[in-house]
Amino acid sequence: xxxxxxxxxxxxxxxxxxxxSLATGIIFALIAVFSTISTILTGLHSYSGxxxxxxxxxxxxxxxxxxxxxxxxxxxxxxxxILAGAxxxxxxAQGQGISLAILMSIIIASLSARxxxxxxxxxxxxxxxxxxxxxxLVDLFAPNFGVPNDPAVTNVIAAAATLxxxxxxxRNYSQYNLRNKLLIxxxxxxxxxxxxxxxxxxxxxxxxxxxxxQSELSSLANTQAxxxxxxxxxxxxxxxxxxxxxxxxxxxxxxxxxxxxxxxxSRMVTIxxxxxxxxxxxxxxxxxxxxxGEVVLSSSPEENGxxxxxxxxxxxVAQSSLPYVSPVYFFEGKxxxxxxxxxxxxxxxxxxxxLRVEYDALLLQSLLQNVAPSNPEYIAAIVDAETFxxxxxxxxxxxxxxxxxxxxxxxxxxxxxxxxxxxxxxxxAILTPNEDIVQGLPRLDEEPFIxxxxxxxxxxxxxxxxxxxxxxWVLLTGASQNILYAPAEEQTRQTTLFSIAGxxxxxxxxxxxxxxxxxxxxxxxxxxxxxxxGNLHIRANIPGGDEISQLAQSFNGMTSxxxxxxxxxxxxxxxxxRELEEETRKNKKRASLLQNTxxxxxxxxxxxDIQKLLPLAADLIARTFHLHHVGIFLIDAERRYxxxxxxxxxxxxxxxxxxxxxxxxxxxxxxxxxxxGKPILGEENNPHAQAQTRSQILLPLLxxxxxIGVLDLQSQTPNTFETxxxxxxxxxxxxxxxxxxxxxxxxQTQEALxxxxxxxxxYIRQEWSSxxxxxxNLSYLHSVTGGKTLPPQQASxxxxxxxxxxxxxKKDKTNNHTxxxxxxxxIRTGEQTIGAIRIQSQTDNREWxxxxxxVARTIAERLSLALENARLVENSQKxxxxxxxxxxxxAKISAATNIDNILQVAVQELGNMLSGSDVFIQFQGPAEEN
Numbered sequence: 001x002x003x004x005x006x007x008x009x010x011x012x013x014x015x016x017x018x019x020x021s022l023a024t025g026i027i028f029a030l031i032a033v034f035s036t037i038s039t040i041l042t043g044l045h046s047y048s049g050x051x052x053x054x055x056x057x058x059x060x061x062x063x064x065x066x067x068x069x070x071x072x073x074x075x076x077x078x079x080x081x082i083l084a085g086a087x088x089x090x091x092x093a094q095g096q097g098i099s100l101a102i103l104m105s106i107i108i109a110s111l112s113a114r115x116x117x118x119x120x121x122x123x124x125x126x127x128x129x130x131x132x133x134x135x136x137l138v139d140l141f142a143p144n145f146g147v148p149n150d151p152a153v154t155n156v157i158a159a160a161a162t163l164x165x166x167x168x169x170x171r172n173y174s175q176y177n178l179r180n181k182l183l184i185x186x187x188x189x190x191x192x193x194x195x196x197x198x199x200x201x202x203x204x205x206x207x208x209x210x211x212x213x214q215s216e217l218s219s220l221a222n223t224q225a226x227x228x229x230x231x232x233x234x235x236x237x238x239x240x241x242x243x244x245x246x247x248x249x250x251x252x253x254x255x256x257x258x259x260x261x262x263x264x265x266s267r268m269v270t271i272x273x274x275x276x277x278x279x280x281x282x283x284x285x286x287x288x289x290x291x292x293g294e295v296v297l298s299s300s301p302e303e304n305g306x307x308x309x310x311x312x313x314x315x316x317v318a319q320s321s322l323p324y325v326s327p328v329y330f331f332e333g334k335x336x337x338x339x340x341x342x343x344x345x346x347x348x349x350x351x352x353x354x355l356r357v358e359y360d361a362l363l364l365q366s367l368l369q370n371v372a373p374s375n376p377e378y379i380a381a382i383v384d385a386e387t388f389x390x391x392x393x394x395x396x397x398x399x400x401x402x403x404x405x406x407x408x409x410x411x412x413x414x415x416x417x418x419x420x421x422x423x424x425x426x427x428x429a430i431l432t433p434n435e436d437i438v439q440g441l442p443r444l445d446e447e448p449f450i451x452x453x454x455x456x457x458x459x460x461x462x463x464x465x466x467x468x469x470x471x472x473w474v475l476l477t478g479a480s481q482n483i484l485y486a487p488a489e490e491q492t493r494q495t496t497l498f499s500i501a502g503x504x505x506x507x508x509x510x511x512x513x514x515x516x517x518x519x520x521x522x523x524x525x526x527x528x529x530x531x532x533x534g535n536l537h538i539r540a541n542i543p544g545g546d547e548i549s550q551l552a553q554s555f556n557g558m559t560s561x562x563x564x565x566x567x568x569x570x571x572x573x574x575x576x577x578r579e580l581e582e583e584t585r586k587n588k589k590r591a592s593l594l595q596n597t598x599x600x601x602x603x604x605x606x607x608x609d610i611q612k613l614l615p616l617a618a619d620l621i622a623r624t625f626h627l628h629h630v631g632i633f634l635i636d637a638e639r640r641y642x643x644x645x646x647x648x649x650x651x652x653x654x655x656x657x658x659x660x661x662x663x664x665x666x667x668x669x670x671x672x673x674x675x676x677g678k679p680i681l682g683e684e685n686n687p688h689a690q691a692q693t694r695s696q697i698l699l700p701l702l703x704x705x706x707x708i709g710v711l712d713l714q715s716q717t718p719n720t721f722e723t724x725x726x727x728x729x730x731x732x733x734x735x736x737x738x739x740x741x742x743x744x745x746x747x748q749t750q751e752a753l754x755x756x757x758x759x760x761x762x763y764i765r766q767e768w769s770s771x772x773x774x775x776x777n778l779s780y781l782h783s784v785t786g787g788k789t790l791p792p793q794q795a796s797x798x799x800x801x802x803x804x805x806x807x808x809x810k811k812d813k814t815n816n817h818t819x820x821x822x823x824x825x826x827i828r829t830g831e832q833t834i835g836a837i838r839i840q841s842q843t844d845n846r847e848w849x850x851x852x853x854x855v856a857r858t859i860a861e862r863l864s865l866a867l868e869n870a871r872l873v874e875n876s877q878k879x880x881x882x883x884x885x886x887x888x889x890x891a892k893i894s895a896a897t898n899i900d901n902i903l904q905v906a907v908q909e910l911g912n913m914l915s916g917s918d919v920f921i922q923f924q925g926p927a928e929e930n
Contacts, residue, residue, distance in 0.1 A: 013117075017075040018067035020114040024078060024107075025060025027161060028053045052085050075115035079124060082108060086131050101132035103161055210462070213479070214449050217464045221477040224371040224380060225466035231367050232325060232470045235359075236340050238278075240323040243342035243355040247271055248288065252296070252344055252353040259296060272299040275357075282363035284337060288344070289314055289354040296353065308356070313339035317354050321345060325470040327384065328361045328391050330423040336361035336391075336401055338471075361391060365400070368392035368475075377480040379454055379461065385472045387416045388438055395456030399432055404441075406433040441465060441474055454478065524552055531559055586724055593728040596624045601735035610743035614646035617736050621713070622648040627720075629690045631655075631712035632736070633662065634701075635674055640664060642674045642710055651690055670710050673698040677707045679726050679733075695720035699733035703741045711736055761832045768834045768871075798824040802836040808857070812847045821846035823853065825860040829868045837863070885913060 032053040039050065059081045063074025086104040108128030112121045242248075251259065251268050258264055272286040276299045287298035293309025308314050313326040323342040330336050337358050344353040364382050372380045372394040382392040388404040401423055405413055413431065416422040423430050432455070440450030444465050454461045463478030520542050530538050539559065542552040600620050607613040614632050622630040629649040633642040641661040647653055662670045673680045680698045693714040701709040711733045713721070721729070779789070798809045802824045809824035821841035826833045837860055889909040896902040903921055910919045 013072060013115075014067050014070060016114045017072055018064050020111055021060045021063030021067060021074055021078055023060075024111065025057045025064065027164060028057035028060060031161065032057060052088065056081055056085060072115070075111075079108065079111055079115060082111070083124075083128065083131065086128065086135060101135040104135070105129050105132040107161070213462055214464065217462060217477055217479060218448065220373070220378075221464050221466045221475055224368075224477060225468055225475040227371045228364075228367045228382070228475060229469045232468070236323045236325055236342075236470065239340045239355060239357050240342040242275055243323075243344050245271075248344050248355060249346060249352060252288065252290070253346075265297060268297050269299065272297065275299070282360045282366065284335075284358040284360055287356045287358070289341075289356055291318070291351055291353060293318075293354075295356075311339070313341040313356055314354055317341045317343050318351060321349065321351060327386070327421060327471060328364075328389070329420045330401070331420055332424055336423075338364075361401075364392040368394060375479075377457065377482065379456060379478050379480075381476045382468075383437070383441065383465070383474045383476050384421070385441060385467070385474050387421050388441065389422055391473060395454070399456070402430050402432045404434040404437045405431055406435060406438065407431060437463075437476070441476070444474070451481075452478070454480070520549075520552075524555065528555070531562075590724065590728050593625075593725060594731065597728065597732040597735060600624055600732065601739070604736065604739045605742075607739070608743055608746050610740065610747060613739060613743050615648075617739065618646045618648045618652075621711075621732070621736075625713070626715070627713055628692060628716050629712070629714040631714075632701075632709060633670060633674065633712065634709040634740070635664070635707065636661075642670055645709075649690065669696075669698050670712065673700050674707050674710045676700075677702055679730060681721055681723065681726075690714055692716045694718040697721040697726070697729060699729055701733055701737035701740065703737050708737060708740065761830060764829050764832045764834070764868075768829075768832070796838060798822055799836045799838050802826045803833055806833040808853065810848050810853070821848065823848050823856060825853075825856045827860050827864045827867070829864050834864065834867070889913070 032050050035050045035053065059078050063078045066074030082104065105128050109125045112124040116124060251264065254264060275286045276283050285298055285300040285303060287295045287303055289308060290296050293307055293314045295303050295306045295308065298304055313324055316324040321343045323340065326339040328336050328338045338361055339356055339358055341354050341356040343351055344355055346352050368380055368382055380394045381390050384391055390400055390402060393400050403422060407427065410427055413422060413427050417424055434452050436450050436452035440447065449462060449464050451460055451462055457480045459480045459482055461478035461480055463476055465474040465476040467474050524542065527538055539556045542549050603620055604613060604617045607616055618630045618632055621627065629652055630647060631644055631652050632646040634645045635642055641663055644652065644655050644660045647656060662668050664671045664675045666672045669680050677700045679700065693716065695715040695718055697713050699711040700707045701711055801809050806826050806828060811822040823839040825837045827835035827837060837856065839856060892905050892909060893902055896905050907919045907921060911917065
């Protein structure tokens with residue numbers, strides 16, 4: 001026996017339960033993923049809260065499954081798990097009770113309204129709110145037995161989820177009953193000012209404490225930075241003083257052979273060893289570098305001969321002749337080191353070498369430990385401002401030499417590793433990402449305080465930094481917010497208690513007020529239900545003079561008018577129906593016009609001959625739009641007349657034979673439409689229309705804002721064309737105008753192209769005719785015996801045919817054994833045949849195949865191109881020679897200084913150029929002038 005289908009109400013509850021469970025499962029799954037990433041990056045490895053969010057997400061998806069199986073149990077389980085999880089908040093998230101309590105209260109209120117009904121929904125909501133108050137009190141006053149976590153991450157997650165579920169409550173606010181709306185409004189109105197007061201108070205206390213804390217941290221950082229700078233400066237000065245010792249300069253002035261002598265080398269090794277012994281714990285070696293950066297002598301013999309000319313501890317000193325403290329380097333197989341170097345100068349100040357000291361980087365750790373506070377809630381670090389690596393760290397020693405850079409900056413990390421500025425190895429092993437420090441360290445001058453999370457202190461900190469003078473290092477000093485903000489927490493406890501008491505008082509007052517306000521509204525709602533059921537005689541009786549009483553009176557008046565309204569409603573509906581049908585008819589007509597216009601445009605767009613286009617357009621428009629007459633007028637060149645060029649009707653075609661035209665003036669509708677470029681609806685008794693015409697419209701043909709003609713449409717049906725149709729029909733006219741203009745332009749372009757081709761062919765023909773006259777022996781023969789030029793002779797029959805027709809002549813094998821197979825190919829330049837290639841086979845039975853013909857044709861094409869290029873080059877050379885001769889003569893004439901010399905040079909040069917000619921120059925005399 002099958003179960004009956006669920007009722008509509010149950011189906012709605014199943015749908016809302018499924019949606020609420022699905023949304024909760026997705027949101028908590030995302031929270032679990034985000035929290036997992038966060039706890040790994042911060043190094044807290046606190047997974048209890050993540051386990052709870054995963055459980056809630058799984059229960060949410062279980063609720064989706066059970067709801068799809070027609071069961072509401074999954075929603076009840078989800079609410080129970082969230083209520084139980086809310087009770088564990090003080091344990092799971094230490095110090096975040098307020099934000100998480102608000103989050104859980106809003107989640108429970110939202111899900112209760114969606115999953116439960118009636119008193120159950122109210123009871124669970126109240127339970128969630130009370131549980132939230134308890135969580136806040138426990139978190140504020142109980143010992144901190146919770147699991148440490150990053151409050152920034154927790155607060156962000158809580159804020160995002162609160163906005164989502166709070167938005168869900170506001171989105172469904174209109175669906176709540178009036179009493180719940182008033183409760184929400186009153187409680188919200190109470191929470192807001194209390195929250196503002198509490199926030200203001202807390203911020204004031206926090207600001208005061210923060211100023212004191214920042215001042216203390218800034219003073220501490222200055223003191224620490226000065227002490228470390230002083231220690232490193234003192235060490236640098238010692239090296240600088242040692243570099244000035246005469247023994248070092250004397251040794252550097254020795255020749256290479258002298259430096260290698262045992263007594264000299266031994267004496268300098270002893271000196272360097274003595275220098276080394278002043279701090280054998282942190283000094284790894286002393287070395288002397290020549291001006292090329294090579295280690296000449298070192299207290300560690302394995303360094304002798306090594307070139308260090310690419311490292312700053314040599315290049316900086318060589319350029320400035322000043323002592324230098326280098327960055328920390330990480331060489332494979334060696335501890336982290338840094339160098340202090342100083343110049344070895346002669347008496348003239350010229351560089352003779354460099355004294356270099358290699359220090360173990362743990363010296364920086366030692367210096368930091370000497371100045372770091374003993375309080376475990378304080379932490380300090382020396383950070384490389386370029387690589388963001390901890391060069392010294394008062395916290396967890398496993399974090400020493402690891403960089404604050406993020407894993408997304410792999411390219412930068414690889415670059416620093418290639419320069420030995422970061423330790424070698426996997427990137428994940430040398431990075432402890434902290435975006436706050438990476439972004440805040442370069443901006444300490446603008447924002448001197450940052451709030452990074454410290455995995456050592458397992459809490460957020462307030463930190464500041466001071467740049468060291470000796471190198472691009474920053475001394476970073478911070479303290480846990482637990483110790484800094486303890487007074488502020490006490491202030492927060494008091495403010496929170498005050499706010500909770502205020503919210504509880506507001507909730508009780510709002511409940512009483514809501515009951516008082518909603519009771520008459522509920523009575524009015526019952527009467528409204530009876531009216532909606534058809535009882536129009538019932539009236540509301542609510543005494544008093546407030547707005548609800550006035551609403552009841554207005555309701556009674558509305559009920560009286562409702563009967564009259566119902567009577568008139570049917571007439572109004574019928575009238576609106578007729579208007580809608582008329583509008584629908586117009587829309588269908590307009591759509592049909594546009595569809596027919598598109599069909600006509602598509603078909604006339606294929607025709608490019610204007611002589612065929614015009615009658616085709618007239619015929620298509622008449623048949624498509626069911627018109628008995630369509631006329632196409634075009635404006636003449638003088639723009640005086642509109643000439644009828646095409647028509648589909650017999651009367652119109654007769655008018656075309658009579659060259660019918662209309663003047664462009666206001667005396668006729670056609671002329672006026674052409675003159676103004678505006679469409680005109682013609683009258684039924686228009687004298688220029690056909691006898692059977694009952695509707696007419698004249699549409700101007702416009703191209704780029706200019707009228708080129710008029711489209712005359714006439715129908716035997718009255719009112720075929722209406723004012724609403726004008727816009728759609730103008731689309732048709734525009735398409736016809738475009739087609740006509742395209743055809744005109746195509747014809748003009750074709751005529752211009754023909755003229756250009758004819759001129760080109762005439763020029764080529766004249767040029768080759770002239771060339772043939774100048775060179776009469778333009779015939780060449782190639783046979784098995786070789787090639788030669790032929791004298792002028794009568795062309796063969798095949799060549800004559802090729803020159804005359806410009807086509808290939810092919811004679812294959814014949815029965816006549818005296819004839820040979822012949823292939824004649826035209827040589828063409830453009831469309832002009834300028835010669836021919838005649839190929840004769842040595843045998844009488846040869847048949848020319850397609851490949852041979854294609855090869856011969858290709859050679860003929862290449863030959864024609866080469867001949868034309870040669871002709872053009874020859875013409876260019878002649879023109880250049882002529883210009884050169886004219887220029888030379890002009891130069892000689894210009895060089896003459898008097899008239900006799902000028903005339904003599906002119907006559908002589910013309911005679912030389914025109915050999916075999918007499919040159920005579922004569923001027924007009926006075927008698928000849930008269």
